[in-house]
Amino acid sequence: MDSKKLLFQLTFLCSAIFAYFPTICYGDYYASRATYYGSPECKGNPTGACGYGEYGRTVNDGQVTGVSRLYRGGAGCGACYQVKCTVPGLCSDEGATVVVTDYGEGDRTDFILSTAAYAKLARPALADKLFAYGVVDVTFARIPCKYNYNLQFQVVGKSKNPGYLAIVPLYQPGAYEIVAVQVWQEDCKEWRPMRRVYGAVFDLENPPYGIAITLRYQARVYGYGDANSWVQLNAVIPSDWKVGVTYDTGIST
The missing domain is CATH 2.60.40.760 (Expansin, cellulose-binding-like domain)
Structure with a gap:
């Protein structure tokens, strides 16, 4: 394929933002909402819909998430996202880096974070105030997963x-x-x-x-x-x- 034609196609692809997220381009940020679920040790769910077992509870130090539209029949399992909340004065600049290990639906949310991940959205010492919101507006981007292990x-x-x-x-x-x-x-x-x-x-x-x-x-x-x-x-x-x-x-x- 001609390189200019390919570049045009990718540019067009990444400029299209649809309500149902059929295409989410690597590195681009999108608006959504996130909430959290409780679990022992604040980590993930070992019986999650991705079938990861104990790995789904502990991977990425338990900073994991269930997703709804991004699950895509299981193809979205294992994907990594940078999630940042937008509550003025409460949210950290870095947000949370999370791994998809489960499926879940909330109040118009795309992310149901483990409590360990949700706490990362907040500035130091302000996590309790953020938890009180229950559901927060966020921006998110697909990012590459990086581990100290091979596939x-x-x-x-x-x-x-x-x-x-x-x-x-x-x-x-x-x-x-x-x-x-x-x-x-x-x-x-x-x-x-x-x-x-x-x-x-x-x-x-x-x-x-x-x-x-x-x-x-x-x-x-x-x-x-x-x-x-x-x-x-x-x-x-x-x-x-x-x-x-x-x-x-x-x-x-």
């Missing part, structure tokens, strides 16, 4: 070697989202699609048996059109995989 895949749920495999990506880096996952079937020489069960959980019946599993995922940079980039991970899950074990992909960006 990992964890075997979850009712997985049972060899008949059924369910996996969930953890520490998803950058500003892209995983929209599809496929497994290589060596005997048939073909890629088999995994099903998105819910949230960020993908599964497959009768996965390859007796050999390490090669998979690939399709990545879409948030807000920039159709997914067209496949990332292949050769033998990323060993043949003796077990439920609850996490396997490192070596990918950090």
Whole structure:
């Protein structure tokens, strides 16, 4: 594609702001509302709609969020946002950096923050006053996720070697989202699609048996059109995989 044509398309894409947020461009700020939910230790929900389990409670020091329109059937799980409130005199300049780990709806809100995250919206010593509002106006932007870990895949749920495999990506880096996952079937020489069960959980019946599993995922940079980039991970899950074990992909960006 001609570079000028591509630049025009991206510029047009990022200038379009729709009520339902079908496109939110990386780095641009949008107006919305946020509230919070209570939980033990002020962290996330280990039974959240993204299927992350304990990771969904503790990732990013518990500064996580449920989202409504940004959930997008689970494709929005794992995305990172910078959220800033706009209450005069109470809100910090930095706001909170949060990870999407759940689905939730509030009073015309796009973010239902953990209390740890909601407190970050406030200036020092003013969190209690901000909590008293319950719901606040905010601006937010999609930002790249940054971790001290590589992208990992964890075997979850009712997985049972060899008949059924369910996996969930953890520490998803950058500003892209995983929209599809496929497994290589060596005997048939073909890629088999995994099903998105819910949230960020993908599964497959009768996965390859007796050999390490090669998979690939399709990545879409948030807000920039159709997914067209496949990332292949050769033998990323060993043949003796077990439920609850996490396997490192070596990918950090």
